Structures are given as structure tokens and as C-alpha cells.
Amino acid sequence: MTTGSLPPLSLYIHIPWCVAKCPYCDFHSLARRGPLPEGPYIRALLDDLEHSRGGLPGREIGTIFFGGGTPSLFSGSAIAEILEGVNRRMALAADCEITLEANPGTIDSSRFRAFREAGVTRLSLGVQSLHDPSLRRLGRIHDAREAHNAMEAAAGAGFRSFNIDLMYGLPDQTAAQAQADVRAVLAVDPPHLSLYELTIEAHTAFAHDPPILPSEDERMAIEEAATQTAGSAGYDRYEVSAYARPGYRCAHNLNYWRFGDYLGIGAGAHSKLTDGQGVTRVVRNTDPVGYMAGRDRIASRRRLARRDIVFEFLLNALRLSEGFTQDVLRDRTGYDFMDLESLWAPAVARGLLGREHDRMYATPLGRRFLDALLAEFLTATEILPAEAS
Numbered sequence: 001m002t003t004g005s006l007p008p009l010s011l012y013i014h015i016p017w018c019v020a021k022c023p024y025c026d027f028h029s030l031a032r033r034g035p036l037p038e039g040p041y042i043r044a045l046l047d048d049l050e051h052s053r054g055g056l057p058g059r060e061i062g063t064i065f066f067g068g069g070t071p072s073l074f075s076g077s078a079i080a081e082i083l084e085g086v087n088r089r090m091a092l093a094a095d096c097e098i099t100l101e102a103n104p105g106t107i108d109s110s111r112f113r114a115f116r117e118a119g120v121t122r123l124s125l126g127v128q129s130l131h132d133p134s135l136r137r138l139g140r141i142h143d144a145r146e147a148h149n150a151m152e153a154a155a156g157a158g159f160r161s162f163n164i165d166l167m168y169g170l171p172d173q174t175a176a177q178a179q180a181d182v183r184a185v186l187a188v189d190p191p192h193l194s195l196y197e198l199t200i201e202a203h204t205a206f207a208h209d210p211p212i213l214p215s216e217d218e219r220m221a222i223e224e225a226a227t228q229t230a231g232s233a234g235y236d237r238y239e240v241s242a243y244a245r246p247g248y249r250c251a252h253n254l255n256y257w258r259f260g261d262y263l264g265i266g267a268g269a270h271s272k273l274t275d276g277q278g279v280t281r282v283v284r285n286t287d288p289v290g291y292m293a294g295r296d297r298i299a300s301r302r303r304l305a306r307r308d309i310v311f312e313f314l315l316n317a318l319r320l321s322e323g324f325t326q327d328v329l330r331d332r333t334g335y336d337f338m339d340l341e342s343l344w345a346p347a348v349a350r351g352l353l354g355r356e357h358d359r360m361y362a363t364p365l366g367r368r369f370l371d372a373l374l375a376e377f378l379t380a381t382e383i384l385p386a387e388a389s
């Protein structure tokens with residue numbers, strides 16, 4: 001397969017350590033033991049980038065995201081050193097958005113200032129809840145007071161933007177508590193809010209010892225109330241879990257949802273990269289010790305089949321309220337709307353997909369049943385070529 005022009009490129013930098021492992025979390029993160037090996041890890045990240053950049057000739061990085069784990073465990077000078085090293089090796093867009101994830105239990109305002117001075121433009125703060133019993137039940141290392149202080153510090157630190165992560169549908173949570181959390185966060189006026197429904201992920205402590213969660217009806221009512229509250233406060237729900245004030249959408253995540261490319265460096269990081277021939281997914285080994293030693297950094301490399309490309313494109317693009325255009329579909333998958341008519345037609349007929357001129361999107365009904373719709377697409381894409389792109 002040949003794609004059109006290459007998609008925009010983002011850089012993801014994984015910091016795999018946390019103070020403690022939260023019982024619901026299946027991100028690749030390890031509870032830290034002793035001081036972090038900042039120096040050796042920075043050298044490994046930059047060495048990894050040095051080896052990876054040869055495969056990306058002439059490509060510019062549009063956004064950078066420090067994710068984890070808990071990147072705010074790293075010092076401001078460590079983040080500055082990483083960004084200087086990236087800058088020396090790759091061209092960065094003039095308006096490059098640089099996000100860093102922070103845990104309210106690991107910061108103070110001087111650290112926030114140091115991140116900003118290092119070049120970070122956007123902070124993403126994992127508040128999760130502002131109700132102390134919920135925070136304890138989630139195994140968080142911070143309480144509601146620390147979360148409030150961190151939000152105030154984020155608002156006052158001079159970043160171009162900041163995001164607050166909240167979760168809902170928590171063990172024993174009432175609709176009133178969830179709504180109070182949303183209101184308390186909006187009172188700080190963050191440019192961006194991410195609101196995630198708690199999911200019980202396999203191989204987590206919650207999966208082994210499941211908590212009692214609000215019923216599905218209650219969770220749906222919480223989500224509707226939150227969307228209304230955020231909507232009347234001027235936030236646009238532009239993706240299933242993302243709300244932003246005008247001009248403050250997350251450019252990095254938008255690139256994922258538009259099936260753009262990303263290079264992921266760091267232990268356990270994932271990449272998705274397009275070349276003239278097709279799309280490759282690469283996963284790095286999760287062990288930070290091996291990663292720092294430079295041993296077998298790549299755990300797997302897989303060329304996507306054309307059917308996988310179409311399915312993964314839809315998996316991402318249908319999360320966006322705006323959906324996708326014909327041009328983006330063609331650029332990312334090599335197919336036109338017309339080529340995939342048998343895929344769309346049943347969903348359009350049932351009111352799950354909407355189509356306007358050159359744009360396709362999940363209707364409110366389609367987004368409510370997005371998982372079921374995607375399961376149908378997974379089956380339907382089996383008629384497409386199985387060979388690697």
C-alpha cells in the first residue's frame with residue numbers, strides 16, 4: 001500500500017516510575033525504590049532517539065508528551081536536558097506543544113516553574129477526585145487539599161495551558177459526589193478537562209479484588225450531568241473523554257485520534273510510524289534496567305495489514321465528535337469513502353454514523369454504543385486484504 005503524504009509526527013517520552021502503584025492502573029509503571037536513575041535514563045532516551053531518527057528523514061516533531069508513570073518525579077533540570085537533547089537531534093515545529101503529566105503528590109510550585117522554564121507548555125495534572133474517601137480507595141498518594149493546591153499552582157505557573165484528569169464511576173461514589181468533583185475542578189478554570197470513567201483493567205489489584213461500582217445507569221447519569229455542567233461553563237466535548245475551552249484542545253492527543261504518527265521512546269513506549277510503504281507498530285521493552293543498558297530495546301515490530309489500518313483508524317477517529325474527512329481517511333488508509341461503502345451503509349442506516357459532504361462521524365447514539373459499533377467494524381473489515389501494508 002502507498003499512503004499519500006506522511007502524517008504529522010509526535011514524540012512520546014515514557015517515564016516508567018511512580019511513588020506507588022495505584023490499584024486500578026494498567027499503564028506501564030513501577031513503584032520507585034530509592035532515588036531515580038535520572039542521568040542514565042536521560043542518556044538512554046537520547047541514545048534511543050539518536051538511533052531512531054535515521055528512520056524519520058526530514059520529519060518535524062509537532063508535539064511532545066512526557067507520560068508515565070509519573071514524569072513529575074523528574075527534576076526540572078532533567079526535563080530541560082531531555083528537551084535540549086531532543087532539540088539537537090530533531091526539528092521541532094515552531095508552535096510545538098510540550099505536555100508533562102504530573103501527580104499532585106509529587107509537586108510544588110517551584111517544580112512547576114522549573115518545568116515551564118525547561119520548555120514545557122502544558123501541564124496535565126492527575127487529580128482523579130477531590131473527595132478524600134474516594135482518593136484513599138483509589139490508593140492515591142495525595143489528598144483533596146494537596147490536589148486543590150496543585151491545581152492552584154498549575155493555574156498560576158504560567159503554562160500556555162493545563163489539563164486536569166478526573167475519574168468518575170468510582171467505588172461507592174454517588175452522583176452528587178461526582179458532580180461536586182466536576183464543579184470543583186471547573187472552579188479553577190482549567191483550559192482542558194479529561195473525564196475518564198473508571199475501568200477495571202485486567203491484571204490490576206482492582207481486577208483481583210473488584211470494588212463495588214455505581215450501576216451502569218448511575219454512571220451514564222453522571223456522565224450526562226458532567227457534560228452538561230462543562231458545556232454550560234463553555235467547554236466543548238470534542239472527544240469521548242476530553243473537554244476544552246476554544247483554542248485549547250490537546251494537539252498531541254488529537255494527532256493520535258487522527259491516526260497521526262508517533263515515535264515513543266523510553267521503557268515500554270509504543271510507536272506508530274508510516275513510511276512510503278505502510279504502517280509499522282513498534283513496542284519497546286518494559287524493563288528500565290535493560291533499556292538503560294541498551295540491551296534489546298525493541299520488544300516487537302509489526303507491519304499492519306490493510307484491514308488493521310482501517311480498523312485502527314476508525315477506533316481512533318470515531319472518538320472525535322468531528323469524526324474524520326474523506327481526505328484524512330485517504331491519506332491515512334489509502335481508501336476513499338466510496339471504497340468502504342459496505343462498511344458504512346448499515347451503520348448510517350441505523351443512525352449510528354452521520355455523513356455530511358466530506359465528513360463522517362459517530363452520532364450521539366453511535367458514540368453511546370461506540371464499543372458495539374467498533375466490534376461490528378472489526379468483523380466487517382475482515383473482507384479487506386489481510387496482507388501487510
Ligand SMILES: C[S@@+](CC[C@H](N)C(=O)[O-])C[C@H]1O[C@@H](n2cnc3c(N)ncnc32)[C@H](O)[C@@H]1O
Pocket residue numbers: 024025026027067068069070101102103104125126127128165166167196197198199200201
Ligand atoms: C498515565 S496516568 C498519568 C497521570 C499520573 N501518573 C497520575 O496518576 O497522576 C493518565 C490518566 O489515566 C487515567 N486512568 C488511569 N487508569 C485508569 C482506569 N483504570 N480507568 C480510567 N482512567 C484511568 C487517570 O485519570 C490518569 O490521570
Ligand code: SF4
Pocket residue numbers: 017018019020021022025026027029068069070103126
Ligand atoms: S495512575 Fe498514575 S500514579 Fe497511579 S500507578 Fe498509574 S501512572 Fe502511576
